[in-house]
Amino acid sequence: MTLLYAADEADALEFLHTNGCTDGLPVVIPTRERVDRMVLASGLDADLDFGDMGPGGGATTVEKIAINAVMAGCLPDYMPVVVAAIQALLQPEFDLSEVQSTTHCIAPLMIVNGPMAPACGITGSFGALGPGFRGNASIGRAVRLCLMNIGGARPGQSDMALLGHPGKFSFCMAEDEASSPWEPLSASFGYSPSESTVTIVGVEPPHSVVFVNDADDPDSPNRLLRSLAAVIANTGSNNASFHGGTVAVALNPEHVEVLNAAGMKRGDVQAELARLATNTRGHLRSLAPSFVRDGNPDDPISAVRGPDNIVVYVGGASGLYSAVFPSWAAGAHNNPVVHQRIETDQACALPGAS
């Protein structure tokens, strides 16, 4: 690491702003001592290199991740979550260089499962994707600063998102496992409930889906599914036009209970949403003829390739609104979900920490 010197922290902050190392907001100055504590908390060697991060191709070392985690305001205990998220993003199938470079408004949504979520204060309930929660905010911000400072993503130069994405400041939440009638999302990828994981999918900001249950209406669960599917297949979106990508669906506890009471598990919901999320060829061609081949105008065109391309999890507080996160539906691997175990057995006890 190159050591830089400033008269005081205010000067250091101005230096970081001037040199494009921040997200535009003030950061914690990454002093040698702070970075060392963060590295120590990871339990990993500072120079361990997870690979090059696109599009700039910077070497993704533990020390660089730690610098950005300090700047983001993370506590050292958060470091294993940040490291796991970075490892997930570097999986080749995530196509990180393309995700970072596209003109589309896509950002990596992080969903944390397991004991590390409450341990780090990562919430999955009220306002989980808004301000007010240090774990959510600083872990998501740390990942974004890594994407900028290691990956080289800079608006208008290498990050070509035309409008941007508010989740490019921070986009991290937990699955609300305590409010879920189902096994954790991570279990659907083969992890045990005792393992902590981060699941990442590149998506647009949340699109609200309003639904009021009617316990006297046996069709009520299907109305909920049709409402969610209609937003997944929202015409004008990339999913509708390009028929691919992986979307996320955050079901609030009230809504997930409607589906669970109807005997549906996560896989059933995924399958039904994939079946319902369609548009007719004629309708799509009336909007975007260059994206849809000519053919029978009554053909149903799916917005996703299959049930596995719909990440269903429990999040947000109980009430009228769940959310759909549409996706980019592009890249060499067509915008898949990735996941990574959070390694907590590497962590060290910090000197002086209680």
Added chain:
Amino acid sequence: MARRDRAVVALVTEQFWPQGDFVASSNGMPDVPRLRLPHPVAGSGHDAMGALAERIAGRLVAILRGEQQADNVVEAG
């Protein structure tokens, strides 16, 4: 293709010119030939795209043949 010593030229629109510089540099090929196009090209219509193709074809071939310098090389002096 450039790494395999094939003659190449990247067509980059005005709006994406800085990204072209970034991608070329980050891939270790800052001097890979690039030809600047107006923006936008997509959606400009059949006649406009045809006219643009007519306008640049000669220069594009000349760059590929090494008879002319690419725009990024000219701008770099």
